[in-house]
Amino acid sequence: MNYNNDREYYNRNQGFNNPNERMRNVVNNEQSRYEPQMSQQEALEPTVIGKGARIVGTVEVAGDLVIQGEVQGDITCQNKIKVTGVVDGNITTCDVDLDNAIVTGDINCTGDLHLSVSATVAGNCEAMNVVCGGRIKGDVNAAESATFEDKAALVGNLTARDIEIQKGAVLQGSVNIRQDVYFDTEH
Numbered sequence: 001m002n003y004n005n006d007r008e009y010y011n012r013n014q015g016f017n018n019p020n021e022r023m024r025n026v027v028n029n030e031q032s033r034y035e036p037q038m039s040q041q042e043a044l045e046p047t048v049i050g051k052g053a054r055i056v057g058t059v060e061v062a063g064d065l066v067i068q069g070e071v072q073g074d075i076t077c078q079n080k081i082k083v084t085g086v087v088d089g090n091i092t093t094c095d096v097d098l099d100n101a102i103v104t105g106d107i108n109c110t111g112d113l114h115l116s117v118s119a120t121v122a123g124n125c126e127a128m129n130v131v132c133g134g135r136i137k138g139d140v141n142a143a144e145s146a147t148f149e150d151k152a153a154l155v156g157n158l159t160a161r162d163i164e165i166q167k168g169a170v171l172q173g174s175v176n177i178r179q180d181v182y183f184d185t186e187h
Contacts, residue, residue, distance in 0.1 A: 049085070065093075067101075074105070083119075090123070098134065106138070117151050130160070139173075 044063030049055055053069035061077045070086045077093040083101035091103065095111040098119035106123040107113060113127035119134035130142045133149040140146060142160035150168035159176040 051085070096127070115152075117149070124156075 046064035046066050047061045048066045049059075049069045049071060051068045055069070055071045055073065057073045059065070059071055059073060059075045059077075061075075061079075063077075064079045065075070065077045065081045067075075067081065067083045067085045067087060070088075072088045074089040075081065075087065075091045075093070077091075079093070080095040080097065081091060081093045082097045082099070083103065084099050085101060087101070087103045088105065090105040091107045091109070093109050096107055096109050096113045098114065098121070099116040100118040101115075101120070103119075103121045104123060107121060107125045107127070109127045111127065112129045112131070113125055114131045115121065115134035115136070117133040121134070121136045122138065124138040124141070125136060126141045128143045130140055130146040131149070132140075132147065132152040132154065134151075135153045137155045139156040140154060140158045140160070142158075144160070145162040145164070146158060146160035147164040148154060148166060148169040148171065150166045152166075153170040153172075155172045157173040157176070158171060159178060161178045163175065163177055165171065
């Protein structure tokens with residue numbers, strides 16, 4: 001059989017009578033539709049909200065997020081968030097690094113939460129590991145470890161498996177170390 005061009009050959013041998021049928025098949029094929037997106041996510045550049053920018057509303061990011069400006073609204077990020085600006089809303093992510101940041105809202109991360117000496121959080125914090133050099137006004141729940149450096153301050157309750165409080169740190173609230181303790185009352 002003779003074909004006028006390569007496209008006609010491809011369409012006839014793939015069972016498509018015209019190019020539009022092939023496009024409909026690709027769009028309706030779930031696997032084909034999501035494969036290009038997945039390869040793009042693997043190589044995502046960080047999303048940056050620069051100095052002077054102000055975002056009002058919910059922010060959802062697939063890759064890393066850098067906030068140098070201001071966000072008023074809840075933030076959901078699949079990777080890391082680095083904040084050097086202001087966030088007025090809840091943060092849900094993997095890892096959080098707060099440096100010279102002000103966060104008013106709860107932080108829930110599955111990985112590590114790090115506050116530099118110039119960072120402030122007014123809200124509850126939940127993470128695998130917490131390293132605090134700044135100030136937190138709210139409860140802290142660390143699944144593994146919590147470290148409060150010499151200039152850190154916590155006004156709220158602290159729960160963790162391992163706790164390190166350096167000389168000079170201030171904690172106002174109850175402390176609960178999540179470990180089993182056994183007493184032998186028989187001598």
